[in-house]
Amino acid sequence: MYSKIVGTGSYLPEKIVTNQDLEKMMDTTDEWITTRTGIKRRHVASETDTTANLATRAARRAMEAGNVQPEQIDMVIVATATSDDAFPSTASRVQHQLGLRHVVAFDVSAACAGFNHGLSIADQYIKTGFAKMILVIGCEMLTRAVDWTDRSTCVLFGDGAGAVLLGASETPGLLSTHLHCDGSQHHILYAPNTVVQKNADSPFVKMEGKEVFRHAVTRLGELVDETLSANNLTQTDIDWLIPHQANIRIIQAMAKKLNMSMEKVIVTLDDQGNTSAASIPLALDIAVRDGRVKRGDLVLLESFGGGLVWGSALIRY
């Protein structure tokens, strides 16, 4: 048995904060943000939004797209670094909001690479026959987790959610997943849980940007090689690259590595900023709905985040 994506959905909050808006709030410029990152604007959740609500909206759209009924879903996996509660999981809220049966529901903590981790876990459950239909969601409210007086981090992030339904299939859809972690680099990108870590000065995202950038380009380059080689493929076989949307220069480096024109890379960064675990399912859903990614296309998803963690998934969509 194999797993295959049967439906995708996404949700972005209505409120948009542009680089020009940020110029009025802090010592920054549109020019600095655009040239260093590729970001032009980001969506920001309202006061009343919760991470679970964003996730549920994206999930409903994926269910509509795949024509999947609540009773068909056997498991909910939510990838998020910004869960509404320390416990229980965001997945348990989503399970209830969607009116699902009492099926397994849990969160995955793998920062910006969380969605690929969720896909990989879901794939194992489907291959073993434990589940036939799994909802995998990436959702974040990173704008609540950044210090809005720290211009080096707050300009980078946005809010949103993306969801896929992964179903059992006779033919291969998810071809392989590859996940890695280097815990020795924990300190270059993290957000302390100040309830538990009493000595931490703030709960906000802390990042050594240049170091993160350097590791991302190296590790993602290795990951692309690993994924192609595991599937006996070459760069030209890939139809679409859907990278985690953190920085346009990292994305361009991966396109170059794959010898791929930027037209074959799905980029949402300019409109959304870095939405962490949500960025890949958001980009996938947008590209499916606008007709770029079609059934049968070979799609490479790759992501990188705090941990450090990095992961890929190769999909015959």
Ligand code: COA
């Ligand atoms: N506006 C204007 N200036 C800013 C700024 C902002 N928003 N943020 C930082 N600066 C300033 C710095 O204070 C520094 O000034 P100085 O030279 O006077 O000290 C200068 O810009 C350069 O800062 P630096 O951090 O060296 O910039 P950089 O070229 O490394 O770019 C990032 C910063 C964050 C854009 C870049 O390192 C990056 O994208 N890294 C990867 C981050 C990432 O992808 N994280 C998520 C992974 S999931």
